[in-house]
Amino acid sequence: MGREQWQAALRNPVGAVAAGLLVVLAILAVVAPIVWGDAAEETDPAALSQGSTSEHVLGTDTLGRDILLRVLVATRYSLGLALLATAICVVAGVILGVLPAVLGRRAGRLVTAAVNLAVAFPGLLLALFFAVIFGVGARGAVLAIGLAGAPSFARLVQTNVAAVAGRDYVAAARVAGVGRFRLIARHLLPNIGEPLVVNATVMAGTALLSFAGLSFLGLGVQPPAYDWGRLLGEGLDRIYINPAAALAPGVAVIVAGLAFTLLGESIAQVVGVRAVRRRTVPEPAPQEAAVAEAEPDAVLAADDLRVAFPAPGGGWTHPVDGVRLTVRRGETVGIVGESGSGKSLTALAVAQLAPDAAHVTAQRLEVAGVAPLGRTGAEVRELLGTKVAMVFQDPMTSFNPSMRVGRQLAEVTRVHERQGRRAALARAVDRLRTVRVPAPERRAHQYPHEFSGGMRQRAMIAMGLMSTPELIIADEPTTALDVTVQRQVLRLLKDVQADTGAAVVLISHDIAVVAQLCERVVVMYAGRVVEEVPVERLGQAAHPYTRALLASVPDLATDRDRPLATIAGRPPDPADRPEGCAFAPRCEFADDACRVRPGLAAVAPDQRAACWHPRSQPLNLALDAVTGGQA
Numbered sequence: 001m002g003r004e005q006w007q008a009a010l011r012n013p014v015g016a017v018a019a020g021l022l023v024v025l026a027i028l029a030v031v032a033p034i035v036w037g038d039a040a041e042e043t044d045p046a047a048l049s050q051g052s053t054s055e056h057v058l059g060t061d062t063l064g065r066d067i068l069l070r071v072l073v074a075t076r077y078s079l080g081l082a083l084l085a086t087a088i089c090v091v092a093g094v095i096l097g098v099l100p101a102v103l104g105r106r107a108g109r110l111v112t113a114a115v116n117l118a119v120a121f122p123g124l125l126l127a128l129f130f131a132v133i134f135g136v137g138a139r140g141a142v143l144a145i146g147l148a149g150a151p152s153f154a155r156l157v158q159t160n161v162a163a164v165a166g167r168d169y170v171a172a173a174r175v176a177g178v179g180r181f182r183l184i185a186r187h188l189l190p191n192i193g194e195p196l197v198v199n200a201t202v203m204a205g206t207a208l209l210s211f212a213g214l215s216f217l218g219l220g221v222q223p224p225a226y227d228w229g230r231l232l233g234e235g236l237d238r239i240y241i242n243p244a245a246a247l248a249p250g251v252a253v254i255v256a257g258l259a260f261t262l263l264g265e266s267i268a269q270v271v272g273v274r275a276v277r278r279r280t281v282p283e284p285a286p287q288e289a290a291v292a293e294a295e296p297d298a299v300l301a302a303d304d305l306r307v308a309f310p311a312p313g314g315g316w317t318h319p320v321d322g323v324r325l326t327v328r329r330g331e332t333v334g335i336v337g338e339s340g341s342g343k344s345l346t347a348l349a350v351a352q353l354a355p356d357a358a359h360v361t362a363q364r365l366e367v368a369g370v371a372p373l374g375r376t377g378a379e380v381r382e383l384l385g386t387k388v389a390m391v392f393q394d395p396m397t398s399f400n401p402s403m404r405v406g407r408q409l410a411e412v413t414r415v416h417e418r419q420g421r422r423a424a425l426a427r428a429v430d431r432l433r434t435v436r437v438p439a440p441e442r443r444a445h446q447y448p449h450e451f452s453g454g455m456r457q458r459a460m461i462a463m464g465l466m467s468t469p470e471l472i473i474a475d476e477p478t479t480a481l482d483v484t485v486q487r488q489v490l491r492l493l494k495d496v497q498a499d500t501g502a503a504v505v506l507i508s509h510d511i512a513v514v515a516q517l518c519e520r521v522v523v524m525y526a527g528r529v530v531e532e533v534p535v536e537r538l539g540q541a542a543h544p545y546t547r548a549l550l551a552s553v554p555d556l557a558t559d560r561d562r563p564l565a566t567i568a569g570r571p572p573d574p575a576d577r578p579e580g581c582a583f584a585p586r587c588e589f590a591d592d593a594c595r596v597r598p599g600l601a602a603v604a605p606d607q608r609a610a611c612w613h614p615r616s617q618p619l620n621l622a623l624d625a626v627t628g629g630q631a
């Protein structure tokens with residue numbers, strides 16, 4: 001939580017009153033035992049079990065001790081024990097909550113199931129259960145209350161970790177080879193801190209009430225020590241003689257419990273408001289029967305790459321369905337296709353970042369000389385961490401918002417090259433300079449939200465350059481940017497590619513963008529590659545789908561009074577693809593032959609298309625209009 005949010009929470013009248021009360025209680029907890037500690041222990045045989053008098057405002061107990069002083073002195077013990085129990089609850093909850101992210105899938109599920117089971121038990125029942133196990137006394141009660149609250153806290157952590165784990169910056173850290181524990185400590189926990197702070201505050205109030213309950217039942221603090229719960233129990237025996245003896249500790253418990261809970265609620269409101277504000281700103285047949293020979297200079301070689309997900313009604317769907325893709329060293333390849341054609345999943349599968357539920361298979365997958373399939377996550381991170389760099393679509397979510405940009409960049413070399421903090425930061429500044437971020441020294445110390453969109457995207461590219469990547473995968477890197485910044489970023493990618501010799505895979509739904517940067521275009525439709533074509537041969541595209549994509553790009557000569565060309569129909573759902581050619585239902589040339597699925601076949605040197613009726617007539621296409629005259 002930032003300073004602004006604390007200030008906003010305290011501006012709220014309820015939050016201000018709660019915070020004021022907590023300050024008073026904290027002062028009492030420190031001062032009361034020092035000032036009145038001895039006086040509260042003094043017995044007065046002449047004033048046993050008295051009601052209110054001028055000497056003893058709230059009366060005395062059975063040994064003649066002043067009740068008001070005892071209630072004031074008990075503040076330290078009551079609050080201390082409640083906070084200790086809260087700390088145990090938070091620590092145990094966080095550990096249980098992040099375990100599923102640290103352990104493998106099966107062990108993680110077991111922990112989740114155990115936590116869910118424990119959450120189903122009422123908290124007080126669990127506390128009593130633990131109190132019996134740990135024994136009667138303050139220590140047992142602290143452990144009992146702390147552990148009884150842990151399951152619900154763990155569930156909160158699990159839910160929040162799961163939400164954050166899907167963000168691009170976590171994927172970026174994973175692809176950079178950041179280990180699980182560092183990932184949790186640096187990227188996951190800091191970003192779920194807000195709900196945890198709110199719940200810990202509310203939990204402190206609950207712990208205070210539970211503690212008073214256990215002490216009242218005789219299971220908590222034992223004599224001669226005393227807390228509010230114990231005083232309440234003693235006072236209740238004489239409630240008809242001196243009601244104040246029971247009411248005073250009762251009021252203290254309620255006031256302190258309310259103060260914690262209301263402060264937590266006020267913080268929750270402020271956090272909620274900010275969250276709203278943030279949102280308003282802006283087994284099929286193989287494609288190729290035989291595995292082709294790997295090209296010796298290939299930095300990426302995928303054959304029959306498939307990504308499957310369990311289908312809702314049983315079975316599997318294959319959004320990526322037998323992709324064959326080769327990218328040579330230093331080459332720039334564009335992957336295009338409509339939304340849902342499987343471009344991003346192909347890239348994620350290559351970088352070993354496919355979602356957990358995905359099942360990735362391939363007859364061959366080699367990335368920078370490494371065959372990642374079948375290896376453990378740690379091995380893949382070790383082997384590929386510095387060789388593959390990812391640039392994601394949304395530069396806002398590609399960075400961890402709670403870490404300075406320079407530190408995030410530096411993390412790559414600190415993890416992989418065991419570089420010292422200073423040297424890593426110096427390299428981060430150097431890379432920011434390389435990608436033309438102005439004033440890189442100052443910028444390195446800023447947070448991602450202080451960067452503009454284009455600058456964030458350049459910083460993302462700089463992150464990829466912290467080591468020497470052999471393959472840079474850029475997934476829609478310019479979609480969220482305006483046209484001018486888009487050009488700058490594309491030009492930068494091109495320069496970086498020329499300087500480092502890295503191969504670049506650029507994913508886009510916009511064939512014009514791909515044509516600006518790439519040497520070769522791979523066109524995907526319904527999870528498969530339907531055409532591979534050098535960019536200078538786009539005018540001789542053979543597949544009707546590629547030709548339709550090209551025809552839908554407007555140029556300066558496009559008649560503005562006529563509707564823009566579109567491709568009729570919709571791509572098929574991965575769970576319901578037609579037999580044979582998936583494009584046939586939208587294709588004007590389809591006939592009976594298209595009931596059988598075509599494989600990729602050469603139509604010209606370096607050009608292959610998966611079509612029974614490849615077109616040979618040159619398109620009436622001013623390539624400059626498509627390429628924008630090359631960036």
Ligand SMILES: Nc1ncnc2c1ncn2[C@@H]1O[C@H](COP(=O)(O)OP(=O)(O)OP(=O)(O)O)[C@@H](O)[C@H]1O
Pocket residue numbers: 309319320337338339340341342343344345346355357509574
């Ligand atoms: N986690 C998932 N679970 C189930 N199906 C998924 C999952 N992620 C993606 N898919 C399926 O994979 C298909 C292809 O997704 P992918 O993100 O690769 O498409 P894309 O071509 O990159 O499109 P876009 O340009 O919209 O990102 C989606 O239409 C969806 O049906």
